[in-house]
Amino acid sequence: xxxxxxxxxxxxxxxxxxxxxxxxxxxxxxxxxxxxxxxxxxxxxxxxxxxxxxxxxxxxxxxxxxxxxxxxxxxxxxxxxxxxxxxxxxxxxxxxxxxxxxxxxxxxxxxxxxxxxxxxxxxxxxxxxxxxxxxxxxxxxxxxxxxxxxxxxxxxxxxxxxxxxxxxxxxxxxxxxxxxxxxxxxxxxxxxxxxxxxxxxxxxxxxxxxxxxxxxxxxxxxxxxxxxxxxxxxxxx
Numbered sequence: 001x002x003x004x005x006x007x008x009x010x011x012x013x014x015x016x017x018x019x020x021x022x023x024x025x026x027x028x029x030x031x032x033x034x035x036x037x038x039x040x041x042x043x044x045x046x047x048x049x050x051x052x053x054x055x056x057x058x059x060x061x062x063x064x065x066x067x068x069x070x071x072x073x074x075x076x077x078x079x080x081x082x083x084x085x086x087x088x089x090x091x092x093x094x095x096x097x098x099x100x101x102x103x104x105x106x107x108x109x110x111x112x113x114x115x116x117x118x119x120x121x122x123x124x125x126x127x128x129x130x131x132x133x134x135x136x137x138x139x140x141x142x143x144x145x146x147x148x149x150x151x152x153x154x155x156x157x158x159x160x161x162x163x164x165x166x167x168x169x170x171x172x173x174x175x176x177x178x179x180x181x182x183x184x185x186x187x188x189x190x191x192x193x194x195x196x197x198x199x200x201x202x203x204x205x206x207x208x209x210x211x212x213x214x215x216x217x218x219x220x221x222x223x224x225x226x227x228x229x230x231x232x233x234x235x236x237x
Contacts, residue, residue: 006035010042010050017056025056037063039223046075070220077119078154080219087218089211090236092229093157101140103133106155112136115156129158159229159236167202167228169212171221176209211235 014026025032040046040054054068066074073079081094095109097116106114116139118126130136143151164184170177181202204212208228215237216224229236 010047010053013053015053015056024060034060034062037065039065040071042071043075046071065222066224067220067222070222073219074221074224075120077117077121078152081154083218084215084237087214089215089218090231090234092159092236095155097140097153097155099140099144101136101144103137103140106136107133110155110157113158115158117154117156119152119154159231165230167204167208167230168199169204169208169226169228171212171216171224171226173222174213174217176204176212179204179208179212208235211237 008027012028014029016024016026018024025034034057038054038057040050042050051068051072054064054071058064058068073083078094078096081091084091092115093110095106096119097106112133113129113131114136116128116130116136121127128139130139143153166182167179168182169179179202180199183198183200211228212224212226215226216222226237
């Protein structure tokens with residue numbers, strides 16, 4: 001097909017903002033011609049520098065898939081949920097936590113068990129299951145004592161019917177190209193394969209396909225993996 005691919009890391013580049021244009025980027029300390037397109041694949045680990053690099057290339061006219069804005073939307077779980085909720089996509093009820101955590105307010109809005117997540121993360125990391133007030137208070141105390149201003153968490157209702165199982169749908173260019181069911185290890189709730197879960201191919205029904213494609217579109221992702229939770233006879237993202 002005449003396509004040449006090269007895998008590079010953002011740390012290999014330097015950005016120079018200049019009116020001269022396409023030579024305003026260095027690769028391994030040397031000026032370099034821009035490629036025809038860029039496909040960023042860094043996920044939740046996208047750093048400030050990497051995102052700035054992607055934006056810089058976009059402003060130089062490079063075709064980027066996914067866009068910097070869609071990456072920024074997707075790497076923050078709260079932002080993603082806000083976009084989906086605004087567009088009437090069904091999601092678990094979610095609250096942004098502030099510290100010290102007022103557990104009474106949480107208990108007015110949610111019932112146990114509930115889920116606590118960091119706003120940025122992948123592979124099932126930064127996800128906690130709280131069965132009662134004591135567990136929530138202990139977790140909140142641990143987060144607060146760390147005094148790390150970068151650690152922001154959300155609280156979510158637990159979608160009971162999932163019970164350690166969800167569907168990952170792969171969407172490319174506004175079409176679903178495949179899906180898999182992810183099943184957690186016995187006694188666990190995280191269905192991620194990287195956390196020890198198992199996976200198998202899955203045939204979507206039209207409702208699930210529509211939900212996945214619409215979710216990717218609203219977030220702005222041309223390439224996306226959309227997680228769908230079972231909720232009785234319906235679904236949530």
